[in-house]
Amino acid sequence: MIGYQAGSDRDLGVVVGGTLSKGLTIRLHDPEHIEHMHAGDYVVVLGNELRYLSVITDLALKVTDEHLLANPPDDLFTRQVLSGTATYATVELLPTLALETAGGKSQILPVRSIPAHFSRVQRSTKDDFTAVFGEEDATHFCIGKPLDSEHDIYIDLTRLTERSNGVFGKTGTGKSFLTRLLIAGTIQKNTCANLIFDMHNEYGWQGVSEGSTGKRSVKGLKQLFGSRVKLFTLDRKGSDQRGEQVDGDIFINPSEIAEEDILLLGSVLNLRETAPAVLSALQRHYGTHWLSKLVFLDQKELDTVVEETGANKESVRALARALGPLRKMSFILWERSGMAEIQSAPITFDEVGEDVPPSPVAASSGASSQRNSAVRDILTAVQNGQHVVVGFPAKDDLLSYLLVVNLLTRRLREHYVTETNRSIASRQGRPRQIMITIEEAHRFLDPAVAQNTVFGEIAREMRKYGMSLLVVDQRPSAIDDEIVSQLGTRFICLLDDEKDVRSALSGVSGATRLQTVLASLETRGQALLIGHALPMPIAVRTRAYDQDFYRAMAGSEQPEGEQFQSSSFVSRMSRR
Amino acid sequence: MQQQVAERAGEVIAASTTEFTAEALELHSAPPFGSFVKVIEPKRPTIYALVSYVETGGLDPTRHAVARSRPPSIVDEEIYVQWPELRDVLRTVFTARVIGHIDARGAVRHWLPPFPASLHFSVFVCTTEEIQWFTRRHDYLAGLIRDPSGTEELTAAAIRTAVAAHSDQPDYLLQAARSVARMLASDYIRLHLILQSIASEELRQ
Structure with missing residues (x-):
């Protein structure tokens, strides 16, 4: 009999075409199933030797004869007859990586081939995700779940902090939650020191969640991690009014x-x-x-x-x-x-x-003379294995923010360069890897100033000195393209503007196809994750920031700060 | 259910690989259009065919029938009573399109037999069980659809006959129609004609 027969109940369809560069086309066995396929969902193509883990990038309705479009059937019987015969649905897939299973172990390979015609396609399983994203361990941190399943997705925080990263998304899409989640992860797993320029005072002490049930307060990093996080402020009065436990003030000479x-x-x-x-x-x-x-x-x-x-x-x-x-x-x-x-x-x-x-x-x-320089305080905290949040005046004081962020980061960079060079010369331990979180990043990284600011340099070439950025912005198109393309891992929430979408995905292979996935994200709590810290791009529902999360973070062990602390380093800093 | 006995319907008077023509045993009593018939021969495949054309005319092709009614009393059946010799000078012939055969191992084959039907052999009307058995799959329809002389009418008639032989009629009808839809994937106009002819009014609501 003519037609495609399902090999198993789990089969969704078969490969009917495609190219390595543009992806695969799948014909669904049951066109009615199209409503259950979503852009961003993961499926697996069963090749002869490899399992191709692929993301759905597009969906289409097709007919075998154009006459049908001019005379659509008006009765149920004809529609039933045509469904899957003269009318059918196709799914476009972007194979993201290949899994080779030998001796019970899966090896992840880059996609350099495509499966043959009529290879079967199924939903990806928990085993597939585990093989790709690993499981919770010393460096893997749960970031969320795929859009269409309940498997946890883990991100490699060591790889994350090796390079500069970006969190993009328009206002209200959950950028701040995602950022706080990532930072909490790096603190819990102790993969790097953090310096967070908390422009809107939403990371340090407590943040505000704008859910469907209205606004509610959520714990900030200081509340979650206690003494492991140092909270500095430029606006002591405002901090006191908000009831924050501040560890110190920032003063600048x-x-x-x-x-x-x-x-x-x-x-x-x-x-x-x-x-x-x-x-x-x-x-x-x-x-x-x-x-x-x-x-x-x-x-x-x-x-x-x-x-x-x-x-x-x-x-x-x-x-x-x-x-x-x-x-x-x-x-x-x-x-x-x-x-x-x-x-x-x-x-x-x-x-x-x-x-x-x-x-x-x-x-x-x-x-x-009795007031410590902010730079020295921050460095001491960092070298003590702590993390630093710098709070700003509650009113959006862009001027103070820009000045302080730039100045502190510039000074930090100087110290890191000096200390790294010194450590290489003396063969001592390097300064602790640090990730600097900046909001309104385009202010520092727009094409007009990126060439001259310290941030452009950190994003481009400070990896070897142990510094990286976590760039948080709602207008990635305002950031220098060269900087965006250097970002190791990108966390992209919903973006409306086409320029922003293009920019956020610049330098990503298969970017045009991922645009569809990006556009299909919900307005809140979903993000497309791409880059160095993940074996393949994936759209996720971000991990809930709730009591369970608090408990998981509270259960984390205290870091062994000593391993990063170089007493000579701190004392040298103190003399400055 | 009591086993039906195949009913003899005619005698082959012309045959080719793709079709044969038979003369009906009695005037005006050929099997209906779209019915399944077979020709059984010893040591040869049993040939299955669909009645595709029925014609009644004079034995002598050069002589045409003329009107004989004398209203009001001599009309219709009364004409044959009045002129009984008409039954000897007129005849009904039917043509059947070959759609498959039963091979030496007894398996249904939905493709043409190796030999045409032999002249003067009997043509039988298939029983319901035989139709059911032969039409479990729908591949025989492909030959009808591909045949340049094949008509949508014949395909639709074949499906109607087959559906009537199956107990799960709505489901069987849908599966048969879907098979035809795949065969006519690039010709919606022909497909539409067939679908219109096989679906009952209720189904087309």
Whole structure:
């Protein structure tokens, strides 16, 4: 009899065509079954020797004769007759990897061949997933379940932290939950140190879940891991109001702020084109005091500066005005009294107004020497096997965020480069691998600034120095393509904008086909996982962040911080 | 169920590999269009065929029948009473399309037999059991559909006959129709004609 006969009840269909580059076409035995096939589901193609684990990328309805479309049947009998004969359904598959089973053991192979015509296709089993994603162990962490089954999917956190990674998705898709989940995983498995720039204060102490039942609070990393997580803040008042257990404040010495930190703020501060030249001239002339000098510039001094540096007066004035908002930043230890040459009050700029808060150390310059540099505190914590969350003012203070994130990361990078080189020379242990989580990542990685910021460099080439980024953003298209394509593992929640989708998938093989999978994700709690930490791309329902999760995290063992701690390293840091 | 006995229906008067023509035993008594018939020969495969054409006319092809009714009394059957010799000068012949055979091992084969039917051998109407046995699979329909002279009418008639012989009629009808749909996958217009002719009014609601 003509037609395809199912080999087993589990058979969904057979391979009827395809190419290695574009994927396989499957004809379903029962076209009615099409409603149970979903983009992103996993199936296995039973080749003669290999099992090809494949993801569904597209579904189609076909007819054998176009006349049928012009005269669709209007009775049930004809529809029943035509179903699976003249009308049929096909499924497009992207084989993601091949499993070779020998002696009861499965070996994962890259897909370099395709199965023959009429190879049978079945739903993938728990064994398939276990063979590919492994099981819970010292480095494997459950990240969720496939869209169509209840098997746990594990991600290799060691591989994850080896490279920079990205979490993308539009607002409200569960980016923050996924990010917190990943960080919790790395803390639990102790695969790296974490430095988290918590722009919206949702990782450190507690976060907010916006579910169908309304908003509810969920535990942050500090609540989950206690002393293993150090919570620093730029806004002690706000932290106290939120009832957070803060471990320390972040203070920045103006001398730590470099030219590039200010230039990165260009778009926020509306810096003129002349700003870089003026900054260079001032820095050359006044050394580490250049910023204090500029921010607290008075009318009289303006003339002196212009005279001494030879810079254009208007440009200097404009720059000083633009930098006015920095004076409001209470976490910068402005040492005005230490600058003997400042005699009069600074120029009052309209933008700054009269409400310039008193600088925390303006009245007591002696206090500044007792305050640790934030960089040193963070490094000490990291080397002690702890993880650091930096909280920011509750109001979206982009300026503070950009400045602090860039500055701290730049300093960390310098230390890591120095220490790694030192450790190679002295054959001692390397500094502990660190993953830096940044929100609003496009601010640091947009094509205009990525070449110059420390983040571009970390994403591109800091792997060998033990630093990586966890880039969290809702607009991947605003991030430099080169950076995105360097990301090791990507966690992509639903994205609407086509540019963002293309960008999030740039450099991924089979990207156009995965776009369909991405577009089919639900608006919340689902993500497409691709890259280095996973043997193959997979769409998952992310692991629930609930009491079970809390218990699993609470049961994790304390890390052996000593193994990372190099006493000489910390003491060297303390001397800086 | 009592075993039916195959009923003799005619005698082969012309034969080829794909069809044979037989003269009905009596005037106007050929087996119905689309019925299953067979020719049994010793040491030869039993040939199965579908009645595809029935014709009644004069023995002498050069002489045409003329109207003989004399209303109101001599009409229809009364004509034959009035002129009984008509039964000797008229004859009914039927043609049957060969659809398969039973081979030497007794297996049903839905393809053409190696030899045509022999002239003057008897043609029998198949019993219900035989039809059931022969039409368990639907491959015999492929020959009808592929035949350039084959008509949708004949295919539909064959299916109707086969369905009537099976006890699970709705299911059998669906399976047969689906087989035809696969055979006519690229010709929906022909398929549609056949489906219209085999489905009852209720099924087509």
